[in-house]
Amino acid sequence: MCALYRMEDKDWVSKWAQDAESLINLMPAYQMNPDQMGPIVRNTADGKTQLVHARWGLPSPIFVQKKAAEARAGSLL
Incomplete structure (x- = not known):
């Protein structure tokens, strides 16, 4: 299994980002x-x-x- 992914553009990033802070340091x-x-995209406690x-x-x-x-x-002993 490869376990890699690519981030080619910011179009998909803007779909998931909730604020400008989320966009910092996201280069292709x-x-x-x-x-x-x-x-990474994660679920918050309030379901967003x-x-x-x-x-x-x-x-x-x-x-x-x-x-x-x-x-x-x-090592604790």
Whole structure:
């Protein structure tokens, strides 16, 4: 799986942006990689959509999360 996306123009951005602050630093980009900052659309508590600049990607597998949690727990002892 590739897990990339492209941001070619601001037309779609203006559709999702609720305010001018959402449009800051949104330049066209050919390749948006996981674990890098990029625009994402999320749902707010009041049911609206919001465009925000955030790190994105797929969650780590459960065995990786469990190993990290065990390492943290071991360091507390």
